[in-house]
Amino acid sequence: MGFGKIIPILRSFDEARARDFYVDFLGFKIDWEHRFAPDLPLYMQVSMGECTLHLSEHHGDATPGSAVRIHTDELDALHGRLTAARYKHARPGIEQMPWGTREMAVADPFGNRLVFVGD
Template sequence: MKKVTQQVVPAVRVASYALSKPFYEKLGFHELWTHQFEPGLPFFAAIARDDMQVFLTEHTGDCAFGALVHFYVDDVDAVHLEFLQQGLHVTEPPGNDLGPSVRNMLMVDPDGNRLNFVTVTES
């Protein structure tokens, strides 16, 4: 399968970046940068895992809670083990419910956003 370079960065609504950041760090994401117009105003942050980037936003007008974001990974089963070792609850363990050549696992963040980790194999 040809490696795809990310061209779009999704935004995910969080109630508190300070509370969401540790969860995403356990998923292997690290902070790239944060922005806040002034103290007391909402945060907007960029985080990344490998070459996958996502924005986390506290701004009410940016988007709603309950997003669904797909993250393509080389080996979803290895990522599943990594998450278990971090003590995370995996909402739906790896399976092939999207087809025989698509293996996916679902995580839900503290704000109800669904994070689907996907591996596509040659069929």
């Protein structure tokens, strides 16, 4: 039995704020966008390296306040880049966890939490 790649869906409510956070601050790129019509909710895919996320404005696609863990071997470099960005809504720090990992948590504008995990 095989399993494929997992792609979390995170709820978003505002296209401009989603772009500001995921693209301008975190450094994800937009892979594609979809709307059924120009005035309907946006569904888009963003990615950075092997990490892929779906962001949806559609009611019922996901629950605000979700959390995802994203493993990285470049936690310190990511932290340095995010600190240098001086994003006005978040200044995440790295914590040493009791279970042996180093983690940096940052909340998006919609209450979703991204936890970047290093060794």
